[in-house]
Amino acid sequence: MSGFCRSSLALPILALMLLTLIIHAALAPAPVSEVEIVAAPSALQEHEVRRLTIELRQLRELLESNLEEITPSRRALLAAQMEREEKEKEQETKEREISEKLKAAPAVPPPARDIKSTTTPAVVAAIPTTKTVLVGLLTVPEKIQRRALIRATYLQLKPPNVDFFFVFGTPSTPEHHRLLEWERRAHGDVMVLPCEENMDGGKTFHFFNHVATTFAAVGTHNEDAEPRYKFVMKADDDVWLHLPNLAARLDALPKDGTYFGREVHGAFMAGMGYALSWDMVAWISADPFPAENKVGQEDATLAWWLAKGNQILHWVSEEKEFYDDPSYVEGWAHHYTPGTILIHRLKNETVFLRASAHFLDAALDEDAPDTTLAKQG
Numbered sequence: 001m002s003g004f005c006r007s008s009l010a011l012p013i014l015a016l017m018l019l020t021l022i023i024h025a026a027l028a029p030a031p032v033s034e035v036e037i038v039a040a041p042s043a044l045q046e047h048e049v050r051r052l053t054i055e056l057r058q059l060r061e062l063l064e065s066n067l068e069e070i071t072p073s074r075r076a077l078l079a080a081q082m083e084r085e086e087k088e089k090e091q092e093t094k095e096r097e098i099s100e101k102l103k104a105a106p107a108v109p110p111p112a113r114d115i116k117s118t119t120t121p122a123v124v125a126a127i128p129t130t131k132t133v134l135v136g137l138l139t140v141p142e143k144i145q146r147r148a149l150i151r152a153t154y155l156q157l158k159p160p161n162v163d164f165f166f167v168f169g170t171p172s173t174p175e176h177h178r179l180l181e182w183e184r185r186a187h188g189d190v191m192v193l194p195c196e197e198n199m200d201g202g203k204t205f206h207f208f209n210h211v212a213t214t215f216a217a218v219g220t221h222n223e224d225a226e227p228r229y230k231f232v233m234k235a236d237d238d239v240w241l242h243l244p245n246l247a248a249r250l251d252a253l254p255k256d257g258t259y260f261g262r263e264v265h266g267a268f269m270a271g272m273g274y275a276l277s278w279d280m281v282a283w284i285s286a287d288p289f290p291a292e293n294k295v296g297q298e299d300a301t302l303a304w305w306l307a308k309g310n311q312i313l314h315w316v317s318e319e320k321e322f323y324d325d326p327s328y329v330e331g332w333a334h335h336y337t338p339g340t341i342l343i344h345r346l347k348n349e350t351v352f353l354r355a356s357a358h359f360l361d362a363a364l365d366e367d368a369p370d371t372t373l374a375k376q377g
C-alpha cells in the first residue's frame with residue numbers, strides 16, 4: 001500500500017515538477033545568438049535579404065563566366081597597350097637623354113659681328129649702268145629649301161638687267177644669323193633689313209626704304225643722276241617668276257609713276273608680286289606718311305600710301321600673265337602661257353617643279369658649260 005501511496009503521491013509531484021519546469025522554461029529568456037541580435041530581421045526583411053543574396057550570387061556567376069569568355073582577346077589588348085606604353089616611355093627617356101645631351105653640348109655662341117647684307121656700298125657702287133629691275137623676294141630663314149629650288153630653277157634665267165635678292169628681317173637666332181651669312185657668301189643675294197621678321201608689320205616699308213637709301217647712298221651713280229634701277233619689285237616666296245618676261249614688260253612701261261601688278265578689286269596690286277617705278281620707291285623713303293603707317297595688310301597699305309601721296313600716274317594691271325598655278329582650283333588659275341610673268345600659289349615642291357619643267361626645259365641651253373667649272377677655269 002505504501003508503494004501505491006508513494007506512487008500515488010509521486011505522480012502529481014512529478015507532474016507538478018514537469019509543469020514548473022515547462023513554465024520556467026517558457027518564462028526564461030530564450031538563448032539568443034549574435035546573428036539574431038544584429039539582424040533581427042522582420043519576416044519581410046528576411047525575405048528581401050534572401051532574394052538579394054540569390055541575385056548577388058547569380059550576378060557573380062554571370063560575371064565570372066563572362067570574364068572567362070573575354071579573357072583571351074582582352075589579354076591581347078592589354079598586352080598591346082602595355083607594349084605601347086612601354087615604347088612611349090622608352091621614347092620619352094630617349095628624348096630626355098637627347099635634350100640633356102644637347103643642353104650639355106656647347107651652345108652656338110652669338111655671332112662675332114653684325115650680319116652683313118649683300119647690299120653693301122661696295123656692291124652698290126659696282127652696278128655698272130641703270131638696270132631694269134631689282135626684285136626683292138620677301139621670305140624667312142626657315143625656308144631654305146624654297147631658296148634652293150629658286151636658285152636651281154628660275155634664277156638660272158635671270159638676265160643681266162635684273163638683280164635679285166632674298167629679303168629677310170634681322171635673324172632672331174645665332175643659327176639663322178650664320179645661315180644667312182653663309183648664304184650671302186655663297187650666293188651674294190641676301191638682303192637683311194633692320195626690323196624683326198614679319199609680314200604685315202612693316203617689312204614691306206623697310207624693304208623699299210632700304211632699297212631707296214642703300215642704292216642712292218653712294219653718291220651720284222651716273223653723270224645725269226639716273227637711278228640704278230628703273231623699277232623695284234616686291235614678290236612672295238610662293239611664286240614662280242619668269243624674269244626675262246618681267247624685264248621685257250617693265251622696259252616697255254613708263255619709268256615714272258608706274259604701279260604694276262595684278263589688281264584686286266581695282267584697289268591695289270596683289271601682294272604676290274608688284275613693281276613700282278623708282279620715283280615711287282624714293283618717295284616712300286622720303287615722305288613721312290609711309291613710315292608712320294607701315295603696319296597693316298602690306299599690299300593694300302602700300303596702295304594707300306601711293307594714293308595718299310598722289311604718286312600713281314600709270315596703273316598697270318596685268319591679267320593674263322600674272323595667274324594662279326594650273327593645279328589651283330579657284331581664283332586666277334589657267335594653263336601656263338608663253339608670256340608668263342608670275343605664277344602664284346606654288347605651295348609645294350611638286351607644283352614648283354612642274355612649272356620649272358615647263359619653262360626651263362625650253363629655255364636652258366643644254367650645252368652651256370657648268371658654271372662652277374667655268375669659274376674654276
Ligand SMILES: *[C@@H]1O[C@H](CO)[C@@H](O)[C@H](O)[C@H]1NC(C)=O
Pocket residue numbers: 327328348349350351
Ligand atoms: C602639291 O600640290 C598639288 C596641288 O595642290 C597636289 O596635287 C599635290 O598632291 C601636292 N603634293 C604634295 C607632295 O603635297
